[in-house]
Amino acid sequence: xxxxxxxxxxxxxxxxxxxxxxxxxxxxxxxxxxxxxxxxxxxxxxxxxxxxxxxxxxxxxxxxxxxxxxxxxxxxxxxxxxxxxxxxxxxxxxxxxxxxxxxxxxxxxxxxxxxxxxxxxxxxxxxxxxxxxxxxxxxxxxxxxxxxxxxxxxxxxxxxxxxxxxxxxxxxxxxxxxxxxxxxxxxxxxxxxxxxxxxxxxxxxxxxxxxxxxxxxxxxxxxxxxxxxxxxxxxxxxxxxxxxxxxxxxxxxxxxxxxxxxxxxxxxxxxxxxxxxxxxxxxxxxxxxxxxxxxxxxxxxxxxxxxxxxxxxxxxxxxxxxxxxxxxxxxxxxxxxxxxxxxxxxxxxxxxxxxxxxxxxxxxxxxxxxxxxxxxxxxxxxxxxxxxxxxxxxxxxxxxxxxxxxxxxxxxxxxxxxxxxxxxxxxxxxxxxxxxxxxxxxxxxxxxxxxxxxxxxxxxxxxxxxxxxxxxxxxxxxxxxxxxxxxxxxxxx
Ligand code: AMP
Ligand code: ZN
Numbered sequence: 159x160x161x162x163x164x165x166x167x168x169x170x171x172x173x174x175x176x177x178x179x180x181x182x183x184x185x186x187x188x189x190x191x192x193x194x195x196x197x198x199x200x201x202x203x204x205x206x207x208x209x210x211x212x213x214x215x216x217x218x219x220x221x222x223x224x225x226x227x228x229x230x231x232x233x234x235x236x237x238x239x240x241x242x243x244x245x246x247x248x249x250x251x252x253x254x255x256x257x258x259x260x261x262x263x264x265x266x267x268x269x270x271x272x273x274x275x276x277x278x279x280x281x282x283x284x285x286x287x288x289x290x291x292x293x294x295x296x297x298x299x300x301x302x303x304x305x306x307x308x309x310x311x312x313x314x315x316x317x318x319x320x321x322x323x324x325x326x327x328x329x330x331x332x333x334x335x336x337x338x339x340x341x342x343x344x345x346x347x348x349x350x351x352x353x354x355x356x357x358x359x360x361x362x363x364x365x366x367x368x369x370x371x372x373x374x375x376x377x378x379x380x381x382x383x384x385x386x387x388x389x390x391x392x393x394x395x396x397x398x399x400x401x402x403x404x405x406x407x408x409x410x411x412x413x414x415x416x417x418x419x420x421x422x423x424x425x426x427x428x429x430x431x432x433x434x435x436x437x438x439x440x441x442x443x444x445x446x447x448x449x450x451x452x453x454x455x456x457x458x459x460x461x462x463x464x465x466x467x468x469x470x471x472x473x474x475x476x477x478x479x480x481x482x483x484x485x486x487x488x489x490x491x492x493x494x495x496x497x498x499x500x501x502x503x504x505x506x507x508x509x510x511x512x513x514x515x516x517x518x519x520x521x522x523x524x525x526x527x528x529x530x531x532x533x534x535x536x537x538x539x540x541x542x543x544x545x546x547x548x549x550x551x552x553x554x555x556x557x558x559x560x561x562x563x564x565x566x567x568x569x570x571x572x573x574x575x576x577x578x579x580x581x582x583x584x585x586x587x588x589x590x591x592x593x594x595x596x597x598x599x600x601x602x603x604x605x606x607x608x609x610x611x612x613x614x615x616x617x618x619x620x621x622x623x624x625x626x627x628x629x630x631x632x633x634x635x636x637x638x639x640x641x642x643x644x645x646x647x648x649x650x651x
Contacts, residue, residue, distance in 0.1 A: 160186065160223030167222075169402075170486060170540045172410065172433040173332055177540055180432065182401045188219050188226045189400035191392040191430075193409055194286070196233040197267035198248040201274055202453035203476070203491065204439040204446030208406040210477065210588075211436040211485035213280045215404070215541055217586050220281075229395045230283040232271075234264040235290045235371050237384045243353075243360040247381065250371050260371050264290075274456045277473045279588050285395050289387035293373045296382040296390045299424050300361045300375075308423040312352040314364030314378030318419060320357040327422050329357075332433060333411035359416050361386055385416035392429065393421065403430040407437055408445075439480070441466065441491045454491065460649070461638050467493045470638045470649045471500060474590045478503040481543040481587055502551070507593045509554040510583065512561055513576050519566035524556045526571040530578045537586065546582060553579060602650075606637055610646045613639070 167180040182188050192212045195201055201209075212230075219226045239245030246254075253260040289296075300316055303309035308323050309316050320329050324337045340357045360383035365372040372379045392400065398421070405414065414433065421429035439446045446453045454464050462470030471479075479499035483489040529552060536545035553575065559565035567575065583589050609628050616624040629639050638649050 162186070162222035162224055165222055165534050165538055167218075167538050168540055169432050169434060171431075172435050173430075175334075178432070180401075182224070183399060183431065186223075186225060188224045188402065189396035190216065190219070190226060190228045190402040190404065191388070191396055191400065192228070192230045192283075192403075193388055193405040193413065194231040194233060195267075195271050196237045196248055197264050197271060198237075198252045199267060199448055200270050200455055200457075201267075202446055202448060202455055203459065204453065205406075206274065206278060206456060207439040207480050207489065208436040209275065209280065210278065210480055211541075212404050212434075213275075213588060214481065214485075214543065214586065215402075215434075216281060216283075217588055218537055218541065221581060221585050226284070227396060228283040229285045229287065229392065231388065231391050232264075232268055232286060232288045233384070233387065234268075234288045235260075236382045236387060243363065243383065247369070247371055250369060253370070264288075277456065277460070278477050279473065279590050281588070287391045287395065289382065289391075292387060292390045292394065293382065295394055296386045297362075297375050299386060299390055299393075299420065300377075300382075302424045303361060303420065306423055309361055310354065311377050312354075314380060315352055315360060316362040316377055317353050317358040318361055318416070318423070319354065320359070320419070321355055323419055323423060327419070329419055330411075330415060332415050332418055335411065335415075359383060359385060359412060361420075383416075385413055386420060388413070389417050389420040389424070389429070392417075393425070398425040399427060399429060399431070401430075402432045402434060404434040404436065407435045410435055436485045437488050439489050439491055443490075446491065459496075461633065462640050466491070467496065469640045469642060471496050472592050472649050474592050475500045475503050477587075478506075478547075478589060482547055484540075484542055484544055486540070502547075503589070504593060506550060506554055506583065507591055509557040510579060510591065511593060513557060513572075513579070516557065516560050516567065516572060518569040518572050520568065522567045522571040523565045524567065524571075526567070526574050526578075529553065530574060533578060533582055537582075543587065546587070550579065550582060606632070606648050610639065610648065614646070 168177040169180045170177050192209070195205060216226060216228045234249060235247065237248050239248055239251065249260045249263050252263045256263070300309060303318065304311070304316065308319050310319055321337065323329055330336050330340065337357065362375055362377055362380055362382055364378035364380045371381055373381060392403065403414070418429060441452055441454065444450065444452050454466055458464035459467065459471050459476050460473060475496065479496050480489065482499060529549065533546055533549045536542045536549060539545070556565060560567055584591070609632060613625045613628040616628070632639060636650055640647050640649065
């Protein structure tokens with residue numbers, strides 16, 4: 159018997175606005191699609207938060223024994239500066255500014271994306287397709303939408319006819335907008351004059367002579383509209399109907415709304431059963447975003463080099479911080495929040511590291527089966543990781559009491575406790591046992607302590623070139639020195 163037959167997940171479905179019992183289309187199998195990054199710059203911590211929520215969900219589905227096909231794309235073409243189909247392609251713009259090939263931009267930031275996610279201990283998705291690798295599929299979908307009378311060509315560009323679509327299917331069902339309001343609220347922007355109505359969105363754009371990212375099509379040399387790639391890749395790898403589609407809240411409209419309209423127009427049925435949206439990471443009261451400069455990069459967290467933080471934090475501490483909030487809640491990034499999470503994280507790890515030394519007794523003074531089910535109840539309730547973590551801290555208290563001889567546990571319960579903690583902390587939340595690796599590298603600690611001492615001596619002798627060299631060389635080797643009031647400490651990544 160698989161665990162999913164016993165544990166039933168409830169998912170908040172944006173489409174219905176309710177928590178629904180999760181039932182996949184094919185028993186034992188889950189198809190999940192998550193919109194990936196546009197690879198024109200380094201991912202910031204806000205992006206990481208959204209991807210991390212779906213990494214945790216992927217991990218839990220796998221833990222329950224589902225065979226999951228998790229598709230997360232790479233947007234390497236078609237995403238314009240402005241979501242309303244105007245402006246330059248984000249990747250092409252970066253390439254122009256840096257005088258490099260667009261594919262060099264794509265390569266650089268795809269590598270950065272993977273490196274960053276690896277540091278945070280993400281599992282790789284099952285398939286990671288790219289928009290440029292699926293131009294043919296996108297052209298086929300456009301042809302089908304035109305055939306159904308829902309797309310029209312003007313001057314080499316093709317647009318989706320939102321008002322025509324809305325005559326038979328409601329446009330706006332996901333984001334709870336209606337077309338009448340959209341008509342009142344949408345301004346026509348420069349460059350949109352080809353559209354019949356400003357609500358229409360681009361399926362194909364004719365490339366201007368200077369636009370370097372271009373492909374041949376029946377309508378013009380050009381490039382696909384941004385929303386189309388996700389319809390093409392999700393349909394290709396998960397089918398016309400699949401279980402879960404995820405992304406950040408900010409993608410609900412227009413991106414996901416347009417995905418629904420395209421798939422409905424093309425295939426005549428709703429593409430996705432459960433639409434999931436992760437909430438935003440904010441800083442200084444505003445959404446973390448590259449475009450406004452209000453962001454922090456993962457590497458700055460690991461090195462401590464950012465004005466918003468007072469020290470460096472290990473990737474698992476930052477991961478723990480983010481999972482201490484529910485994925486549908488706004489999370490405020492603060493140094494105090496990280497400090498509190500760091501304390502909690504090491505308290506959890508310290509308890510885990512003594513489990514193997516605990517002595518079993520005849521009986522238990524703590525109901526382990528009930529506690530275990532509470533952990534599952536929390537995660538089954540729309541992946542409520544803060545409640546999971548609160549339950550883990552109940553176990554920490556209990557472990558410490560056993561250690562101090564104030565509580566007891568039977569052999570069988572000790573095994574259940576250990577297996578459940580390992581499953582939740584490492585397999586599902588995806589944390590890494592940092593203290594264990596650090597204590598396991600005592601020799602490294604000794605050597606770094608010596609270098610910290612030599613650096614202090616160099617500083618005392620005003621040999622700042624030497625002290626900087628020690629810090630920089632250690633940083634290059636993945637060891638960050640953190641100067642604080644209490645002296646210098648170090649972290650590894
Ligand atoms: P992009 O590369 O801009 O397409 O964004 C990649 C993902 O990060 C999308 O799912 C966005 O919704 C998400 N995202 C962007 N900013 C934030 C933020 N401040 N907090 C959480 N997720 C975000
Ligand atoms: Zn998408």
